[in-house]
Amino acid sequence: MNLEALESEISELESVSDCMRVCNSKNYVDQYVSDVVDFSSQYGSDISISYSAHNILGKPSKFPAYGDFPQTFVMKTYGNWWNEAPSRLEPIMPQNFSSVRSQDYIDIVFECIVYPVAIKVFETFNPGSVVRIWAASEKYEWALLWEGPSQKVEHKSRAFQPNLRFINFPTNLLRLEFDHSLLDYFTEIDAVLFTGSRVSFKNNAVIFSFIGLSDDMESSENESSCDSSNDIVPWIPSKPVTDLTTNLIKRNIHIIPSQVDIPTVLSNFITKDLQPLYKEFESSILEIENSDNKNKMGSFGILPDETILNILSYLDSVSLCQCAKVNKHLNSLATDPLLYISLNLKPYWHCISSNSLRTVSSRCQYLQKLDLSWCGNYDKIKSDHFCDFISDCGKSLTHLRLDCCKFVDDKCIVKVSSVCEKLRELLLRNCNLITARGFLSLCRINTLERLDFYRTRIEVDPLVKILMASPNLKHINLGSCNQIGVMDTIAETLGSYNKELISIDLWKTYNLTPAGVHALSKCSKLQEVELGWCLGVSGPGNCLSSLALGCPSLKKFFIGALRGILDRDLEPFLTHCPHLQQVDFLGVKGITSDICLKFLKTFKELRLLDLSFCDQISEADVTFWKEMFPNVCIKRSFQNDWWQP
Amino acid sequence: MNSLVLTGRLLSRALWNGISSYSSVADPNVSRKREPCMLSAVCGFPKDFAKSVSLRGKFGDDAWFTAKSRTADVLGVADGVGGWQEYGIDPGEFSLVLMKTCERLVTCGRVTNLEPCSLLARSYYELLENKQSIVGSSTACIVVLNKETCTVQTANIGDSGFVVVRAGKVVHKSEEQQHYFNTPFQLSLPPPSHAESVIRDRPESADTSNFAVEDGDVILLATDGVFDNVPDSLLISELCRVQGERDLVKIQTVANTIALMARKLAFDQRFMSPFAKSARENGIYTVGGKPDDITVLLATVAL
Numbered sequence: 001m002n003l004e005a006l007e008s009e010i011s012e013l014e015s016v017s018d019c020m021r022v023c024n025s026k027n028y029v030d031q032y033v034s035d036v037v038d039f040s041s042q043y044g045s046d047i048s049i050s051y052s053a054h055n056i057l058g059k060p061s062k063f064p065a066y067g068d069f070p071q072t073f074v075m076k077t078y079g080n081w082w083n084e085a086p087s088r089l090e091p092i093m094p095q096n097f098s099s100v101r102s103q104d105y106i107d108i109v110f111e112c113i114v115y116p117v118a119i120k121v122f123e124t125f126n127p128g129s130v131v132r133i134w135a136a137s138e139k140y141e142w143a144l145l146w147e148g149p150s151q152k153v154e155h156k157s158r159a160f161q162p163n164l165r166f167i168n169f170p171t172n173l174l175r176l177e178f179d180h181s182l183l184d185y186f187t188e189i190d191a192v193l194f195t196g197s198r199v200s201f202k203n204n205a206v207i208f209s210f211i212g213l214s215d216d217m218e219s220s221e222n223e224s225s226c227d228s229s230n231d232i233v234p235w236i237p238s239k240p241v242t243d244l245t246t247n248l249i250k251r252n253i254h255i256i257p258s259q260v261d262i263p264t265v266l267s268n269f270i271t272k273d274l275q276p277l278y279k280e281f282e283s284s285i286l287e288i289e290n291s292d293n294k295n296k297m298g299s300f301g302i303l304p305d306e307t308i309l310n311i312l313s314y315l316d317s318v319s320l321c322q323c324a325k326v327n328k329h330l331n332s333l334a335t336d337p338l339l340y341i342s343l344n345l346k347p348y349w350h351c352i353s354s355n356s357l358r359t360v361s362s363r364c365q366y367l368q369k370l371d372l373s374w375c376g377n378y379d380k381i382k383s384d385h386f387c388d389f390i391s392d393c394g395k396s397l398t399h400l401r402l403d404c405c406k407f408v409d410d411k412c413i414v415k416v417s418s419v420c421e422k423l424r425e426l427l428l429r430n431c432n433l434i435t436a437r438g439f440l441s442l443c444r445i446n447t448l449e450r451l452d453f454y455r456t457r458i459e460v461d462p463l464v465k466i467l468m469a470s471p472n473l474k475h476i477n478l479g480s481c482n483q484i485g486v487m488d489t490i491a492e493t494l495g496s497y498n499k500e501l502i503s504i505d506l507w508k509t510y511n512l513t514p515a516g517v518h519a520l521s522k523c524s525k526l527q528e529v530e531l532g533w534c535l536g537v538s539g540p541g542n543c544l545s546s547l548a549l550g551c552p553s554l555k556k557f558f559i560g561a562l563r564g565i566l567d568r569d570l571e572p573f574l575t576h577c578p579h580l581q582q583v584d585f586l587g588v589k590g591i592t593s594d595i596c597l598k599f600l601k602t603f604k605e606l607r608l609l610d611l612s613f614c615d616q617i618s619e620a621d622v623t624f625w626k627e628m629f630p631n632v633c634i635k636r637s638f639q640n641d642w643w644q645p
Numbered sequence: 646m647n648s649l650v651l652t653g654r655l656l657s658r659a660l661w662n663g664i665s666s667y668s669s670v671a672d673p674n675v676s677r678k679r680e681p682c683m684l685s686a687v688c689g690f691p692k693d694f695a696k697s698v699s700l701r702g703k704f705g706d707d708a709w710f711t712a713k714s715r716t717a718d719v720l721g722v723a724d725g726v727g728g729w730q731e732y733g734i735d736p737g738e739f740s741l742v743l744m745k746t747c748e749r750l751v752t753c754g755r756v757t758n759l760e761p762c763s764l765l766a767r768s769y770y771e772l773l774e775n776k777q778s779i780v781g782s783s784t785a786c787i788v789v790l791n792k793e794t795c796t797v798q799t800a801n802i803g804d805s806g807f808v809v810v811r812a813g814k815v816v817h818k819s820e821e822q823q824h825y826f827n828t829p830f831q832l833s834l835p836p837p838s839h840a841e842s843v844i845r846d847r848p849e850s851a852d853t854s855n856f857a858v859e860d861g862d863v864i865l866l867a868t869d870g871v872f873d874n875v876p877d878s879l880l881i882s883e884l885c886r887v888q889g890e891r892d893l894v895k896i897q898t899v900a901n902t903i904a905l906m907a908r909k910l911a912f913d914q915r916f917m918s919p920f921a922k923s924a925r926e927n928g929i930y931t932v933g934g935k936p937d938d939i940t941v942l943l944a945t946v947a948l
Contacts, residue, residue, distance in 0.1 A: 049753055050774040057753070070775050071749065535773055563778050589778050589836070613776050639777055 038107040043074035072188035086527040087503035093344035102177035114196025125188035132177035140378035142350035150179040349374035354385035364393035373403035394419040403429040410438035479507030491516035503528035514543035521550030532560035548572035560586035612637035685944035686897035688904040705938030706737040712751035739781025761787040761800035766848035782833035803829035861889030870937035873920035
């Protein structure tokens with residue numbers, strides 16, 4: 001592109017932005033969230049309006065106030081604590097993780113469909129965890145508007161407005177992704193303001209991409225050009241040709257001297273030199289032909305296939321697919337089923353569809369671990385196609401992660417339970433299409449070790465049958481399962497059939513009573529117990545002491561918001577559970593500084609102690625303890641006059 | 646002839662103008678098909694100005710709210726039970742939070758069932774969902790105008806209450822709910838150490854009613870600070886003054902009058918107040934008003 005063209009385009013661009021400034025009021029729309037269509041986790045429960053995802057709707061209700069307010073959207077985790085707990089998940093195919101990781105997302109809808117110009121995220125508590133913003137087209141193709149690492153920022157509310165990339169389609173569906181790993185405590189999102197333009201940038205797309213506003217467009221152009229060149233230009237082996245050239249140079253025949261008798265030299269060359277040269281040339285051609293197959297990959301070809309496979313096994317899925325395009329040999333290596341024993345597609349959720357499943361299914365005969373979390377929503381994966389994939393590739397599956405996969409219905413689960421006989425891990429967070437029939441079929445599998453049913457509609461009967469069939473069960477998450485009528489029945493089943501249990505999460509299950517906790521104490525290997533917001537346990541009787549006696553290896557013990565718990569209920573832990581590392585007493589207003597100090601002194605391994613909203617513990621004590629016990633992270637949240645607008 | 650043409654033209658112009666001005670007057674009335682609503686005003690006084698924090702939505706330990714959703718107009722008052730002061734608990738917090746939560750539930754637009762009893766129950770259970778635990782007890786009264794059916798639904802727990810006046814007569818009135826004299830029904834969240842000894846009534850035990858309203862009906866929601874001090878006859882004669890009133894200023898004036906009246910009578914030691922009468926019926930000989938927080942929420946129905 002010459003300079004003049006560039007100049008003219010820049011001036012054109014300027015005139016475009018001028019015109020936008022002029023018709024600002026007419027073409028630009030400011031709007032707040034009108035609906036939440038999907039999210040991965042929320043602190044509140046579905047029957048409540050406190051700390052739940054729908055609080056992101058409408059105008060900011062608290063901003064610019066800073067604090068722990070129930071009127072905002074809060075997610076379930078913060079920091080690294082959940083990755084350090086006994087229930088942590090083993091990463092599948094970690095090479096697929098992007099440098100910017102995320103644990104949660106929320107999909108929000110706005111009234112008007114517009115071209116994104118600016119997005120403001122109102123963060124009213126522990127800001128800094130927004131890492132990606134996506135926009136969906138009408139056909140639910142996702143484009144990245146912004147990406148950046150999570151930040152450690154000041155503890156005050158902020159309206160976060162990242163610089164957006166240009167996209168050339170209008171949208172009203174956005175996804176925010178969050179990375180909580182750097183957070184001190186829960187982040188809270190009050191509202192999202194979306195500014196968009198009614199006018200298309202389509203005609204000016206070239207300009208935007210030219211001046212580098214759109215990385216996406218450039219990269220896609222590069223890719224397409226690479227592809228086409230691959231098809232047309234044949235691959236030429238380089239080594240033999242250089243050999244030939246060096247020979248020519250050695251014989252000094254590549255340079256024609258300036259003043260020579262050309263006919264004599266030529267005749268000399270023909271009679272003397274041509275013959276051996278021809279022979280050499282012929283032999284080198286032969287050599288090329290013979291070694292053609294092996295040497296197509298250059299010096300890489302010297303390596304045995306096993307070694308190349310081993311090298312390829314370090315590559316992420318995208319790189320593998322690119323390798324498969326290089327040539328036939330690399331293609332056969334890069335699509336080798338041995339490279340597809342573990343497959344993590346979660347980082348690519350935005351581009352995974354039924355087709356992608358079909359493509360990889362031929363490579364996945366030995367597939368053991370599959371992470372398909374977040375993938376296939378908005379009808380991108382049809383449940384039938386998932387069933388086909390499981391029939392083809394599910395035989396040796398041991399780990400199956402389907403968190404937030406809305407396409408998973410009864411059919412899928414029935415298929416999984418009939419094909420995957422060796423399944424050990426099944427994560428079904430937020431899969432709310434599955435009914436009793438689907439869950440009931442799971443009791444055919446008897447190798448299950450980990451189950452995650454967070455926010456599913458599982459009921460008592462199917463769950464009891466699953467538990468009875470799974471003697472090796474180690475981890476179970478039943479958080480926010482509000483269709484479970486009597487949690488005590490579940491606890492009793494766990495106590496008598498699942499003695500191997502290591503972790504249990506009963507977050508916000510309101511109908512668990514002290515009797516249930518008693519029953520749980522029979523699982524003597526328990527290391528992690530989450531009873532946060534199990535309000536039925538508020539008057540605990542002596543159930544906590546039996547838990548302490550029954551589960552001596554307890555490492556994580558969360559009893560947030562169990563208001564009725566008193567010091568004497570916690571005393572037994574001091575003597576019986578020496579390995580406590582993470583303790584949450586949020587809102588347990590009955591306990592005093594006494595017991596907290598004893599906890600801090602007794603438990604040498606203690607790392608996390610949440611004392612938020614413990615009314616009887618003074619701020620001064622907490623400040624003092626923070627200095628006395630620097631190894632322990634003591635949390636203290638606050639909300640000042642939260643009812644104020 | 647010329648004049649005829651002229652008069653004809655003038656006449657037609659006058660007619661035309663008349664029609665056009667008529668239509669410009671009529672148009673908004675046609676297009677602004679006003680939906681039923683309640684026009685409300687609030688007034689009140691804390692018992693003790695010195696101790697009370699001034700905050701929108703509360704008068705001492707009393708609290709109130711008004712809220713609108715797409716389908717309903719909602720009014721509510723609550724009276725925090727004072728006994729908690731001895732335990733170092735602010736009695737006004739519980740009632741205020743209860744009312745503010747009701748307001749949020751109405752305005753958030755996600756609660757489809759705006760039946761006052763379930764609204765009260767949801768608000769009560771929502772208090773348990775807050776990380777900051779709220780302790781105390783409160784009476785409450787909620788009035789919901791359903792815009793589609795033009796009916797009013799009410800829920801009342803304890804001795805706050807409402808009166809509906811039409812054409813100088815009381816057409817509906819809440820029943821006072823008392824366990825015994827001066828101990829009303831109440832919603833409570835006691836601190837763990839007092840769980841057994843506290844009167845706790847379930848939100849479902851609220852007294853409910855459901856009736857049709859007419860245009861111009863006057864609805865008064867008030868706490869016991871009003872009903873215990875102002876005799877019914879006086880109250881009704883005041884309420885009649887805003888029958889069918891659409892002017893918010895006039896509604897406000899009457900609300901102010903009632904509140905002032907209650908305030909004055911409450912501190913009148915020789916006045917035979919309704920409270921004193923009721924006390925005598927229960928064998929307690931007393932005279933004079935009952936000093937208390939006062940909240941008056943006055944509304945007229947515009948259909």
